[in-house]
Amino acid sequence: MGDNLIEQFKAERKAAPREEVLSSGPSAEYMRARIQILTKTLIQRFGDILDVGLAPPAAEDGKEDPPTLVDTMNKKLTVDVATAAMIRAAEELMVLTRTMKELWLFGGLDTLATDQSEEEKEKRRKMAEDESAVVAGMQEWLRRNGDKLGKALPGQEGEDVAMSND
Known part of the structure; x- marks a missing residue:
């Protein structure tokens, strides 16, 4: 190679x-x-x-000559x-x-352009997974604790809480 x-x-x-x-x-x-x-x-x-x-x-003759x-x-x-x-x-x-x-x-x-792009893709994928887990956790917490906050929250009636990625 x-x-x-x-x-x-x-x-x-x-x-x-x-x-x-x-x-x-x-x-x-x-x-x-x-x-x-x-x-x-x-x-x-x-x-x-x-x-x-x-x-x-x-x-040539097998002896070591100087x-x-x-x-x-x-x-x-x-x-x-x-x-x-x-x-x-x-x-x-x-x-x-x-x-x-x-x-x-x-x-x-x-x-490191090729290695870096692969590394960046992996970081972005992991970040998206983490973001999804955080959003799901927040939605669940809001569903359970929304009545304690004293106002109706969008996630209580089965609606999804929309979070923007601005």
Whole structure:
């Protein structure tokens, strides 16, 4: 699933000019895909560095020969490239987090839109149930205690008490 999202992100990034992406505002999917790409890059580059550092020198005859100058330079170059890529990914991740903080502060980022709408629907449903229970309780109380109040109440003769939701 994650790889499909990453491929989709890369395709959209190539297809859309940078100004369009920034002017429309980043979506939650874009942010998640970007975070996923950057963290995956960090992990890959760190793994590359560890692979180079932990790999035993290659020996053709089964004996461990000391590494040659070419082997050492090859490993050094590989580590340098992986380190530079890892630093670049970390810097991009820092820029992304800074951008997200700015968007959250100024209200331009709504990463929880779908979750929030589901949560809001659940809150509204629960509130409607609570409201119905309160209305029913008030009607019952008015039916039982209406004569004690000294005046006829609409709910006493079997009529429903209408409550407005203004």
